[in-house]
Amino acid sequence: MKEIYSTLVTYDHREQKLSPGLAYAWNYDNNEKKWTFYLRKSVMFHRGEIFTAADVKFTFEYLLTVGKHTSITPLLDDLLKVEINDEHTISFYFKEQNLFFPRVLTSFHCSVLHHSYKKHNLPNGTGPFRVMEHTKHFIRLVAFDSYFRERPLIDSIDIWMQKSNDAPNNASTLEIGEKQQKSVIHKQKLEGSRFLLFNQTKNGYQSNSYFRLCIKHLINPSHLVNELKGNRRIPATSFLTPYSKKVNSDSQHLDIAENYLQKSHYAGEIIKLYYFNLNEGYESACWIQKEAKKIGLNISLTPISHDNHETISNSDFVLLSVILDRDVEVGLYTLFKSDHSFIRNFFHDETKKIIDTELAFMKLKKNKMKEYLISYKLKKS
Template identity: 30%
Template sequence: MELSDAHFMRLAAALESPGRPEEPIRVTIEQLSGLLCCTPRNVKFILRRLEEKGLISWKPGRGRGHASSLSFLRSSEEILEEHFRELLAQGNMKEAIELIGTLEASSHHLRERLWTELNRQMGFHSEPETPSGQDVLRMMRNRQIGRLDPAFVFTAFEAYIIGQVCDTLVSYNDADGKFLPGLAHTWEHSEDFTRWTFYLRKGVRFHHGRTLTASDVKYTLERLFEVNSPSLWQYRDVAEVKTEGEYTICFCLSRPNLFFLHLAGSLYLSILPGDVGVSDIPVGTGPFRVANLNEDVLTLTAFDTYYGIRPLLDRVEVWFLPDQKGSERQYELPGTDTDELPPLNQYDNSIDYAALGCRYIAFNLQRQGAHHRKEVREALRILYDRTALIRELGGTRYTPADSFLPWVSKERRIEERSLEEAAKLLRLAGYAGEPLRLSYTPKKEEGEEAEWLQRRSRLVGLNLVLHPLQFGRSAEEIMREADLLISEELLEDDWEWGMMNFYKNERNYPHLLLGRANSDMLDRELENVFQLSPCDRAASLLRAEQLARDNFWLLHGCHLNKRATLSQSLLGLHTGLFGFLDISKLWVKSADKNRQA
C-alpha cells in the first residue's frame, strides 16, 4: 500500500463518521500531527498529497490553533478494496489473504467482497501478457502440505503431488485392472515369479537434466531400506537388485511374488535420481517439476522435456491457508476437504466422483478405558448408524459403508438398530459413565459427525467427550489423547494395494492403535498374500476386513461422493489418483475463441 494511502487509512479510522463519509470534520493541524505521528509541517505536505489524489477535501482554518475542515471523498473500504485488487494483479496472493485477515468483524460485507474477488483469481487463468501466453492454475488448501518424499508419503494430497512430479516403472489402469508401461517400456518375470526384469525407456530425463538409468531404480529401492520407510512391508522379499546395463533392472526375490507389478507401480517406488541428496523439493521425471515450495505456496511448472505428453498448463500454484478452514470463500479445486464451494455460483462446471474408501471410526486400544470392552464398541457401532447419518446429515455421504469397497458394501444388508440395544450392551459391559474421548480433524463433516454421535450417545448414557485435533498432529499425539478417532481412508485406484497398505503399513491406524496382538492377527490374515492368485488374494483382504469388523476395532461410516467445482474455461477433465483431477491433462479455453491453449 502506498504511504499516502496508509496515511488516509489512519485518518479515516480515527475521524471518519460511519454512514456519512463526506461530512466535513472540524480538526486542527495539532490533532492531525498527533494522529500521523509527524510534525505540523509534514502534516501539511501529507494533506496536499491526499488532495492531489482526490482522497480528501481540506479547508485550513484561519490563524494558529483555529479548527480546519476535512472531508473524506472516498471511503476506507474503497481504498482497501483497490489495494487488494492491486495485490492480486501483482500475484501477491499471500499479502492479499493477510489483508482479509486484518479486517475487523464489523467489516463483514467487505470481507465477503474480497473473498469473492479472491475466488475469481483461483482456478484457471491465461496470462497473454507473457511472451508465450502462460496458462496458470491457482488453488487454495486449508492446510500446509506435508513432506514431499516418496519414501514417507502419507496423505492423499501429498501422494497426488508426488504423482505429478515423479514417475514409477509401471502404472495401474483401473479401467481394466491391468498395468501400463511407465518408465519401463516392457517387463517379464521368471516362471516361478522370483525374478522380475524391467526394461527402461531411453532418453528419459530428470528435472535437473540428467538421463535416467537402471542405477537410479536400484538407488530408489535401496534408499527405502536406508531411511527405514514405512513401505518396507512390501519389499521384504527383495533379496537383490541387479543392473544389467544402463537400461535393464532385475529384482531377485526370496520367494514367488505374483503381486510384484503392484509394488513396482507403488508411489513409494517413485524413481529418484541417485546423484541428488535428500531435499524438501523432490526431483523426478514427471510432467511437472517443483519450482518453489515454502510455507505459503507450492509452485509447479510444466517440464518441457517430459518423456510423455507435455502438460498443457504452464504453471500450477497451490496456496496454503491453514487459518481459513471454515471459510465459505475457500476454494479447493480437487477432492476438497470440506463441503464449501465457491460463492455466488461463479463456477458452474463441476465433476462428481465416488471416492474409493469411506469415513470410519477407529478405536485406540493402546489407551486403557471402557472401549476395551467389546460390548461398548458394539454399542458405538449402533450409535454410529450409517443410514441415520445419511438421513440426518446428508452432505457428501451417499451410501452406508460396511467395507472400504463400495461394491462390497452394496452386497451387504445394513440394518438400523435401536438405541435401546446400545443401552442394553452398555449395561451388559458394566459401563459406569467413564468418559471416552473422541478425536477428529477440523474437516467440516467430521466435526458434524462427532457432534451428532455425541448427541446420540447422551441418549443412552454414554459419556463421549469431543476432542478436536489440529491438522498436522502426529500419530503419537493421537495415540496419547484419543480413545476413538474419526478418520477417512481413500484408496488408490489399485485398490488391492491400497487395502494391503492400510492394514500392513506400520504408520497406518490399524498398526498404531490396535496394539501388537490385534495387529498381528491382521498380519497373519495377509501373511502370504503376495503368493496368492488374484481371486484368493481378494478373499484374503476381505477376511482381514471382516476380522476388524467382527471385533468392532473399526466402524465403517459412509462412502463419500466428492465434487470439484470449476470455471467453465476448464477443459480436459480427468480424475486421477484419489479422485483428484489430473492436472497434466487440463487446459484453459481462452476467452478469445480464435485461440486455444
C-alpha cells in the same frame, strides 16, 4: 506426485490392469524369486540427466534406509536386494515368492528419484510436469517438453494450497473474456470412508465385546448421513463404496445398544473419543456424542492436531477417515501393513499377526486382490 515423477509400472484403474511406465516390460523367475524390469532408453529427468538403472537402485535402497519412515516401506520388507544387470535392466530379489510386487510399484511412494537426490532441492522427476516454483502455499508446474510420453496439452499449472490474497501474476484480477467460463469445477470420486477404530493397545471398555456391540448398534450410518449431509455421500459399511451400497444400514437399535451397554458393566465413566478436525470430522464426532447420551453413555471429544499425535494413544476409540489410492487394492494393503497407518498402530500384536498372515497370501496373487478379499470374507462368514 504422479504429475512430477514416474513409476516403473502404472495401474489403469478403469481396466484394472498393469501398464508400462519407466519399465516397458518385466518378468518373474520363480526359482530365484526374482523380478526383472527392462527400462526405457533416453528418458530424461527434468534437470537433463538421463534415466538409468542406477536411479532405480538408488530409489529403493533409499526407501529401505533413509526413507524407511514412509508408509510403503513395510510392503517391501521381504526385498533382499536390488541388482543392476546393465544400464537398462534391473532385478529385485525376494525372500519369499511375491507375485504382487509390480502392483506395489504403481504406488506414488515408489516414484523413481535421480541418484543425486537431495531432500531439500526442488523435485527432479521424469513426469509430465516439472516444478518451476515451490513455496509453502504455492506450486507452479510447467509442462516438460522432453517427457517420454505424450507432452501435456496444458503448458503450466498454478496451485494454491490455501486461500490467499497474494496470488502470483495478479491472478485474482485477470480479466475474463465474455465467452470464457469464470471457473471450471472438476469433481473426482475417490474410494474412502470415515470410520471408528477401537484402541486395542489400551485397557478399557473398548476391549469388552459387549461394549463394542453397543457401539455397533448405537451408530447408524444412514441416520448420520441423512442428518448431517455435507460431503457425506452414502452410509459406509466398508472401505469400498461398492460393498457399502450392497449392505442395508437403515436400522438403529438403541434398545439393543443400551442392553449391551449394561452387560458391559459400564458405570458412567468418561469414554475418550479422539477425532481429526477436518473433512467434517467434528460434526460427526458431535453426532456420535449426542446419540451416546440417549443411552447414558458419556463420551468426551478431543481433536487430534499436528501437535498431539503422541497423546492419541490415550484415546478409547478414534474417528478417522481414509482416502485410498486409485489402485484401491494397494491402498488397502498399505493401510493394514504400514506401521505409519493409524489403523495398525491401534491393533494389539495378536491382531497384527492375523492380518500379516492374510496379507502374506496376497503376495501369491498377481492382481486378483478383490477376488481374494471376497472369497476370504465369505470363508470367514
